[in-house]
Each structure stands twice: as structure tokens, then as C-alpha cells.
Amino acid sequence: MNTLTVSPSPHVHSGDSVKKNMYGVIIALLPALAASIFYFGIGAVVVTITSVLACVVFEYLIQKYLLKNKPSIFDGSAALTGLLLAFNLPTYLPIWIIIIGSLVAIGIGKMSFGGLGNNPFNPALVGRVFLLISFPVQMTTWPTPIISRLHYFGITPEILDATTGATPLSILKEGVSNGVANAEIMQQLPSLSELFFGLMGGSAGESAAAALILGGLYLLIKKIITWHIPVSIIGTVVIFTTLLKLIHPDLYAGPAFHLLTGGVLLGAIFMATDYVTSPMSHKGMLIFGIGIGVITVLIRIFGSFPEGVSFAILIMNGFVPLIDKYIKPKRFGEVIKTQKA
């Protein structure tokens, strides 16, 4: 007879794994990647490949030579960080800046805390915000969709002026600060249906709302994420901007505009739902999402940056330990139900 294995129960496992979850998120990002390549062409391809490769290579090197433990690059988490970082970058960004961003994301954002599971802040956003502060010009040079498809910064610099433009959010911010009426600004902006399909300047992967929602549905169906974080962020942004619009229709854009521009959907569905940096209880997730929604709108309306999703998520990441300490899941038998069956 064979040797019998003796171990405590349970003796079966769901078969779920870190790998499955990570690759699940990567699959969910593919529609948005396709949209990105469709709108921004060559630049989207260069930025994505550079970022993913750099993140995976940096994780491998750090694990092998600095931490001296077994590299785990095939679990998909480094590739996912790379993909998310790419999605948050403009597609004209020079390769060397992307590599610096990847190093900061993986090296400082993730590995310095002990690797997968230990980082308090979303690594891709740490990389992105580092680049935004360090290279403000390059990080806000937005290619115009479709006409920029065949160009990449550095290869064809002479056409740069013709193929870059502002994002809807920065047009709005500038207009408002110059005292232009809201209705007038809106005329310069793409229509809501154009926004829904991503026809606007912006980071590589954030623009195509339709593709992001599709990916989000996949994550929900596959039970990789729960609805709590995306719904609370989106709900908060909608409620907050609706209130502002009602108070001062001339000054503020409506909820649909805020939802479809910038990184709200990418942030709500893919960035804030990062397992490691979000709360553990459903109630905690709701608080976390509401916080992100409120801070995003505050930065967009009252801050100096036109967009605030990245900052909002990073700020709320910092609150996660506190949320987990005080917000506990609903316990069985805590409240005795009185209704009869």
C-alpha cells in the first residue's frame, strides 16, 4: 500500500489560485487594451510592452539578486502591475520614462514592502504618480485618438503638434479657471457617446468606457471582484457631481461627463479593487469606495490637477488598515432576527 497522507481538514480545495485571479484580471483588461491599440496604435503597443516587460524583469531581478528568494514572476502579478501602469500612461511617453516608472512601481511600490500581498499602496499608481510629479510635461502630452495611431514620440517628432491635444478634463479645468461658461466649454468636447467609446485624449487604457465595463462584468461573473468597490465609487461620483450640477449648472459638468472621462472607470473597476490594497470586509469596501469617489470629485473640481482618481485611490489605500481595524464583517448571531419563517 502507498504511504497515507495525514493532514487536518479540509481535504479538498476550490482550485482557486493567485495565478487564476491575476490572469483573470489580465483577461478582463484585454478589451480595453484592444480599444487602446485601436485609438492610439503604435504608441499603445510600445507603452504596454515596455511597461509589462520592465515590471516582470525588475521583479525577477529583485527577487533573484536582492531578496535571494525563488522568483515568482509567473504568478501574473508583476505583469498585471505592468499592464495597469501602461493603462495609466499617455502613449507618447518615451521608453526610458516608462522603465523608470516600472522600477518605481515594482521596486518601491511592491518589493520594498516584501512583495506580493505586503504593499500598502497600489504599485501601478505609485509608479504613475511618481512619473506625474517628476515628468509633468511628458506625462500630460496626450496623443489625439485615431490620427496619432501611426506615430510614436521620438520616432516622428515633427508631427507632434498636430497629433496631441488636451484631455476633456483638462479642457474643462482650464475653461472653468478662465471663466468660460460651462455650455461653451461643452461644445468643444466630444459628445457623450464618443466619450463612452473612448474617442478622446487620455491615458492608454482609461478612455474606452465600453471596454472597461465589459471587463468589469467579466470580473464580477468570474467572482474575482465583488460589486462593492466599483459601485460605491461610481455611485459616489454620480451623486456628488449631480448635486454640484444642481447647485450650479453653469459652473460644473454633469455626472455622465465625470464618469466617462479620465480614470474613474479604470480606477473603480481595476485599480481600487486591487486585493492587496483594499479593505477585507464588504462594509469596509463601501467606505473605501465612497472615500475614493469624494476625493476624486474634490480634486477635479477644487484641486489644481484636472484629474484625481490616482491620488484618491492612493490616499484611501492609506486608510485601509484603519478601516480594517474598526469595520468588521457582520457576525453570525450578532443581532437576533425576530421574524419567523
Next chain:
Amino acid sequence: MLKTFSLGGVHPEENKFSAGQKIETLEIPEQVSVLVAQHIGGPAEVAVDKGDQVKVGQIIATAAGFVSTNIHSPVSGTVLKIDTIIDASGYRKKAIIIKTEGDEWEANIDRSETLVKEITATPQEIIRKITNAGIVGLGGATFPSHVKLSVPPGKKCEVLILNGVECEPYLTSDHQLMMEKGEEILVGTKILMKALNVDKAIIGIENNKKDAIEKMSELSKSYDGISIQPLKVQYPQGGEKQLIDACIGKQVPSGKLPIEVGAVVQNTGTVFAVYEAVQKNKPLFERVVTVTGKSVKKPSNFKARIGTPISQLIDAAGGLPEDTGKIIGGGPMMGKALTTTDIPVTKGSSGILIMPEEIAKRKPSQNCIRCAKCVSVCPMGLSPYLLMTVSEKSVWDRAEEEKIMDCIECGSCSFTCPSSRPLLDYIRLGKGTVGQIIRNRTNK
């Protein structure tokens, strides 16, 4: 929408290979090893000596106190010795070894198959008979049944809930018993209702046993006050607190017993034993055991005498498969991995599950990625990831604060964890220590 419990839960592959297999009576073994500790509570005290002649159903060890039970001889023959043998825990425990000679039963046991419907015993007599018959919870928890039936003063039982859920994957013994002995189970239910002085009983059955739901619903029409509650398939619905929640929508408060919400829960197999004890004077010395597994040739449901070595059951199910990597006493979620096939059947043996080598070993544990899946599946609303960490770091006061003692050890957390972390192992460790700390504190 079918009813189920309100928090957490998982749905492992059901793999009920032995479903629908008729209960076969296993041949009486040549020798039995009857453990004296087959229940929760004090081990029974041995009441026979080496060389004594015993009959089937004769008491061979007596209950040591209120939370303990009598043990009866499952065979007739001679007591060979009182010795220690390895039991399901892997430790050596005291057992009575009997050599079988013939099959002579105690004279007062009614061996016929006739259904006795009329309940003549008074509530006191019922409880006394159940106590004498050594009946324990046959679902696997093995808590002495008479203790549950003794409602503490000031409390009132309003409903009897029967557990026909069999939420553990693979196991089918309760299912098959309902199919074959449905009427007996209903009479048993009536007996318990009389003993508890309640007029309402609910039999909870999961929806993967549609035939049993149909059959029991049909039969229960002629029994007043008994209703069948079909339930959504969700593990651990067979947990006492989860079943009460699923059936009557009441949650037993932390650290309290079901009677707090007016409920008493018994397993359907236990109720069948109650029927036999009260109507047929038959003590608990045999039970239905499922023998199953992916590579088992003939997954079966056997009626086996207590004390039969499990090797005999495995042989009867087609022998130990080549690829065996693990043998489990009970189901895959809460059962115990056994160290040898010499271990005897006990009152709590609901099944023997044989796992192939390739799924016998756990996957290596990885870092926690804080996915919160353990939190969402915990049926008690605990935070398994946190309980594991505080147990690992021996922060016992925090473990107690986080209600580690509420854990029912269902294993849903370890089952779900994408990083294959040994959550329940550490929580068990923590429960042991915290339980000891609480006992020391209350004893002072």
C-alpha cells in the same frame, strides 16, 4: 428562491458517487474493537472483563456522568482483552476487543422489520430509553442525544429541526437512510416531538436530494406537524447554527446553544436510531457508513456493526484503489485523515472517503494577497485571515476579541484561499489555546 443560511458558505464539488446505492448489510466481522470514547464527553467505563461472554446489544461500558453514553456490544462472543488501539485521532485509545461467536441478540430486542407506529412510551421513558441505548449525534459530531433533549429549566423548545442536509460532499448515508427508512424516521421524529413536548418539526433537506425531498414530503402528509424544508445546496448547511438559520431564520447568539432560539436539532440518522431504541428496544451498535471516492470500484452504503475494522468495509467496496493517497473518516471538509485501515467503525463514522494520491496533498502556501474571499465565505462572519495571523503570532487576547471561539471549523476558508494558506490549522491552534485561557479564567 430556496432558503439557505444568511452568511458565507461555499459549494464544493458534490461527488455523491454512492447516491442511490441500496444499504447493504455488511458481514459480521470475526473480531470487533469497540472504543470506549466514541462521543463528546467522558469516555464510558468498561463494564466487562477479559473472558466474559457477551450478547449483541449488551452494555459493555457504562456512561461516566451526564455527558457520556453507554456502549453496547455489537456482536455476540467472548471479550478477548481490554487494550489500547489507534483511533481516528491517530492516538492510542482504550477499546474492548471481542471475538465473534454466532449472532445472539439480547432477548428484549425486536429484530423484525415491522414498522411500529404507535408511540406508547411517556416522555420520561423516551428519554430514558435514548439514554440507555447510547445514542449520540450520528452526523459526525457525536454529542450525546439525551443531553440535547434535556431542555434546561426556564427554556422552552418551540421547534424540532431535523438535519437531512448531508452537506459534506461524497457522503450519502443519511440520504439513503431517508430513501429506505423514511417512515421510521418520521415515527422517530414523532417520538422526539413527544419527548420535547413540541408540535412542530422541520426536516431540512438540500435540493441535491430531490428524490428524498419528494419521498419525505409524501410520507409526512400523514404525520401532523412535520414539514419538509427543501434547502439550497450550500456548505456548511449541516452546521447546527446554519441549519437553524436556514430553516427558521433565527441566529443562535455567539456562545449560546440552539435552545436559546427555541430549537433542538437532531440528525436524521440519529432519529432513526431513536426509533429503533424506543420502538424496538435496540441500542446503537450498528450504523450506515458510506464508502466512497473517485477511484473506489463500488461506492457503497453499508450497514456495519460498530467496531468493524474499516479495511473490511473498503474490501466490500471493491478494495483499496491502487492510487490511494489518503483515507478520510467522514467527509472531505471536516473528516479526519486516518493513519491505518485497522481503525474501527465508531458511532460517528458517517463515511470512509478514499482520495487518490494526486489530490491527497495540499498545494504549497503562498503570501496572503488580501483577496477577502475567506471573509466572504465564513459562515460565522469572522475574519479568518486575521485569526490565522493572531494565532500564528500568539496574540491570544486579540484572537478572543475577534471571536475565535465562534469558529465552527467548517474549513470554508482554507477551501477557498487562492494562496492555499493553512487558515483553519492556525485557527484550531488558536481556539485550543484561547479555550484553555477562558477555562482557567472562569475556574479562578
